[in-house]
Amino acid sequence: MRTGTVKxxxxxxxxxxxxxxxxxxxxxxxxxxxxxxxxxxxxxxxRVRYQLAQGKKGLQCINVYVEHQDKGVN
Structure with missing residues (x-):
């Protein structure tokens, strides 16, 4: 999967x-x-993970998952 940032x-x-x-x-x-x-x-x-697919007007993101930060204790 690709990674990126919501603009x-x-x-x-x-x-x-x-x-x-x-x-x-x-x-x-x-x-x-x-x-x-x-x-x-x-x-x-x-921060997100996603895939690209051809849409009506070009490439677009599909299967978008937000990368959640772990809230564990050190």
Whole structure:
């Protein structure tokens, strides 16, 4: 899977863009691609894992998973 950072996400419009770590390109993401439980949204700066697929207007993110930080005790 690819990794990146959420560059922009408009909750009202239900879409945004993810900056790819490898190519430094931005790719479109629609809320239905987010594989989280409950309300599907992304926050600017969140780290994500995803795949790319051909959409109607070019490559877009699919199967998006938020990388959660472990909250373990040292």
């Amino acid at each position: 922009q996400f408009d909750t009202a419009a239900s879409y945004g863009f993810i900056d790819d770590d490898l190519t430094h390109s931005s790719y479109f993401v629609y809320y239905t691609a987010v594989k989280e439980e409950g309300y599907k949204s992304l926050k600017v700066g969140q």
